[in-house]
Amino acid sequence: MSETFDASDPQARTAGIAAVKEAAQRGQAVVVPTDTVYGIGVDAFSPQAVAVLLAAKGRGRSMPPPVLVARPEVMEALAAEIPDAARSLTEAFWPGGLTVILQAQGSLAWDLGDTRGTVALRMPADELALEVLGAVGPMAVSSANRTGMPAATTAAAAESMLAESVAVYLDDGERVSIPPSTIVDCTGEHPQVVRDGTISLAELRAVVPEVRELDEGPASAS
Numbered sequence: 001m002s003e004t005f006d007a008s009d010p011q012a013r014t015a016g017i018a019a020v021k022e023a024a025q026r027g028q029a030v031v032v033p034t035d036t037v038y039g040i041g042v043d044a045f046s047p048q049a050v051a052v053l054l055a056a057k058g059r060g061r062s063m064p065p066p067v068l069v070a071r072p073e074v075m076e077a078l079a080a081e082i083p084d085a086a087r088s089l090t091e092a093f094w095p096g097g098l099t100v101i102l103q104a105q106g107s108l109a110w111d112l113g114d115t116r117g118t119v120a121l122r123m124p125a126d127e128l129a130l131e132v133l134g135a136v137g138p139m140a141v142s143s144a145n146r147t148g149m150p151a152a153t154t155a156a157a158a159e160s161m162l163a164e165s166v167a168v169y170l171d172d173g174e175r176v177s178i179p180p181s182t183i184v185d186c187t188g189e190h191p192q193v194v195r196d197g198t199i200s201l202a203e204l205r206a207v208v209p210e211v212r213e214l215d216e217g218p219a220s221a222s
Helices: 010-025 047-057 074-078 084-093 127-136 155-165 201-207
Strands: 003-006 030-033 038-043 098-104 118-122 139-143 168-171 182-185 192-195
Touching: 003 010, 010 030, 010 038, 010 127, 010 168, 030 127, 030 155, 038 047, 038 127, 038 155, 047 139, 047 155, 074 098, 074 118, 084 098, 084 201, 127 139, 155 168
Parallel strands: 003 168, 030 168, 098 182
Antiparallel strands: 030 038, 038 139, 098 118, 182 192
């Protein structure tokens, strides 16, 4: 049976974060708020848990979830050959609505789906989400909804779609459904926007002028 914790109450918030950590360690899925909408998350290093997340959403391995982190320094442990452009972009826009695709560390024992050796990383600008990530560690997180349905902006909306497939719901009130994060692929010769989102191309280019726009062609000449 799922548990729900009201994060507006300090004691319930502490208990809820502890319950989220325990559930994640057991390989179960949890629902937590982010800076955009509510997300369904699992331990990023548990292939079985990632399979639970994908099944709960009705999503296949061809759509791997991004990994949320609590601190920029975690990028160093999860990604290999981080280009200067990626470092500049994350310094400018983390925490916030920027997801960067990087080459994953080959030594890590994880299976996020059909990533082709890459990992999509983001540090959300949400105090509670960062507390959860600090307690649990890197989490594979996707919007808390069944595929094809609207993203949940409340814990109740998430529960109406995901029900008992989630062990713990952490309720921190309504989240405003802002545009999703901007995704930039930093694995090629030039950074390439692969999804438009809350951070504009102009903002990206103010930091890294060589960022290519969504329809400008592949990031690498190869």
